[in-house]
Amino acid sequence: MAKQERAVRTRNALIESAAELFSRDGYEVVSLAAISARAGVSNGALHFHFPSKAALAAAVRGAAAERFDRIVSAERPPPQLGGSLQALVDTSHALLLSLRQDLVLRAGFSLDGVAEDAGRGVSLHERWHAWVEDIVARCAREQLLSDVAPRDLVATVVGATVGFAELGGRDVRWLSRITLTRFWSLLLPRIATAPTQRRVVATGRPAEVV
Amino acid sequence: MAKQERAVRTRNALIESAAELFSRDGYEVVSLAAISARAGVSNGALHFHFPSKAALAAAVRGAAAERFDRIVSAERPPPQLGGSLQALVDTSHALLLSLRQDLVLRAGFSLDGVAEDAGRGVSLHERWHAWVEDIVARCAREQLLSDVAPRDLVATVVGATVGFAELGGRDVRWLSRITLTRFWSLLLPRIATAPTQRRVVATGRPAEVV
Numbered sequence: 492m493a494k495q496e497r498a499v500r501t502r503n504a505l506i507e508s509a510a511e512l513f514s515r516d517g518y519e520v521v522s523l524a525a526i527s528a529r530a531g532v533s534n535g536a537l538h539f540h541f542p543s544k545a546a547l548a549a550a551v552r553g554a555a556a557e558r559f560d561r562i563v564s565a566e567r568p569p570p571q572l573g574g575s576l577q578a579l580v581d582t583s584h585a586l587l588l589s590l591r592q593d594l595v596l597r598a599g600f601s602l603d604g605v606a607e608d609a610g611r612g613v614s615l616h617e618r619w620h621a622w623v624e625d626i627v628a629r630c631a632r633e634q635l636l637s638d639v640a641p642r643d644l645v646a647t648v649v650g651a652t653v654g655f656a657e658l659g660g661r662d663v664r665w666l667s668r669i670t671l672t673r674f675w676s677l678l679l680p681r682i683a684t685a686p687t688q689r690r691v692v693a694t695g696r697p698a699e700v701v
Numbered sequence: 702m703a704k705q706e707r708a709v710r711t712r713n714a715l716i717e718s719a720a721e722l723f724s725r726d727g728y729e730v731v732s733l734a735a736i737s738a739r740a741g742v743s744n745g746a747l748h749f750h751f752p753s754k755a756a757l758a759a760a761v762r763g764a765a766a767e768r769f770d771r772i773v774s775a776e777r778p779p780p781q782l783g784g785s786l787q788a789l790v791d792t793s794h795a796l797l798l799s800l801r802q803d804l805v806l807r808a809g810f811s812l813d814g815v816a817e818d819a820g821r822g823v824s825l826h827e828r829w830h831a832w833v834e835d836i837v838a839r840c841a842r843e844q845l846l847s848d849v850a851p852r853d854l855v856a857t858v859v860g861a862t863v864g865f866a867e868l869g870g871r872d873v874r875w876l877s878r879i880t881l882t883r884f885w886s887l888l889l890p891r892i893a894t895a896p897t898q899r900r901v902v903a904t905g906r907p908a909e910v911v
Contacts, residue, residue: 519730604871616868638890643883647861650875650884654864658826661814665860673853674860680848681891 504530509547510598518605555599563622573691575629584695591666634687714740719757720808728815765809783901785839794905801876844897
């Protein structure tokens with residue numbers, strides 16, 4: 492294995508270990524020694540890559556932001572397959588599924604609350620909020636009923652998804668596809684025009700079902 | 702001031718200080734010395750009341766549970782004023798308002814995630830879930846539309862309220878009456894029968910408005 496490749500692997504292993512320990516024990520309590528031990532690398536190697544715990548937290552946040560970007564930039568279905576509203580449903584499913592499986596993404600969201608790391612750009616919570624706002628604005632013309640205020644829908648979707656993620660930290664059933672499908676099954680008849688309702692699938696499109 | 706009264710005051714001051722520091726800095730990081738300093742009492746006095754940080758956490762949880770019980774046991778409006786569905790709307794407003802103002806209640810919810818304190822009875826998140834389940838079951842007959850599955854409604858209400866509370870920890874606007882009113886304004890036309898919709902106020906009844 493080339494030296495550079497080994498360095499990349501070590502760096503990634505440190506990010507994974509840090510994410511796991513930050514999620515499990517909380518950022519403040521975790522020591523750099525615990526992270527290097529968990530990653531199976533020396534303290535020296537850790538300090539070569541990351542001069543401080545804050546630097547490691549920033550790397551976890553960066554990696555989480557990349558994964559978040561991949562989730563929200565998935566291809567959107569054409570109008571006859573539900574268009575932007577289906578994209579919102581699919582993406583919310585993909586986000587909660589990833590939060591269940593991906594410790595780096597989960598740690599990225601939980602680091603939003605850490606003061607030491609505050610003020611370093613936009614938090615994942617804020618990015619999720621902004622993305623939902625944008626996609627709801629794209630839905631608004633033909634897909635949503637005229638008496639649905641877009642900001643009411645945005646607040647409801649962001650609140651419920653963040654709540655399911657938070658509850659899922661203690662009981663993983665809240666992060667199941669079933670829970671989010673309950674939410675969308677309740678909501679879609681309230682928000683979507685009749686033709687859109689016939690097209691949009693509350694469970695997410697098959698490609699998204701895992 | 703009688704000796705006993707002074708002891709009660711000291712105990713309460715310690716609970717308030719612990720709640721404030723647990724909420725701000727996280728349970729794991731806060732030291733007993735910081736809590737006693739914040740409460741303006743000696744370390745000796747702290748140890749007289751609480752032998753350990755876990756004992757103090759248990760007292761915070763107990764105090765939070767009492768406040769939670771007061772919120773959910775408020776008098777319910779008669780059917781002509783919205784009955785059980787209005788009680789659900791009012792109580793969700795009262796809970797989020799209290800989370801904004803009451804550090805002990807907020808700390809009680811945040812301690813649900815603390816491992817050391819796990820397995821000590823039902824968490825506040827679970828109690829809130831159970832309470833919502835119960836009141837939705839009471840609504841179900843005349844107030845809710847027949848195509849609304851009670852468990853879909855329960856998941857949506859618990860998810861959204863927990864999400865608003867979580868988001869409110871970083872940005873207090875999520876805990877405002879406006880945000881929760883957006884949620885109920887969107888949801889009520891989907892879930893309530895026509896006569897119930899005319900009676901239920903999404904902002905909460907005047908007595909609850911602060």
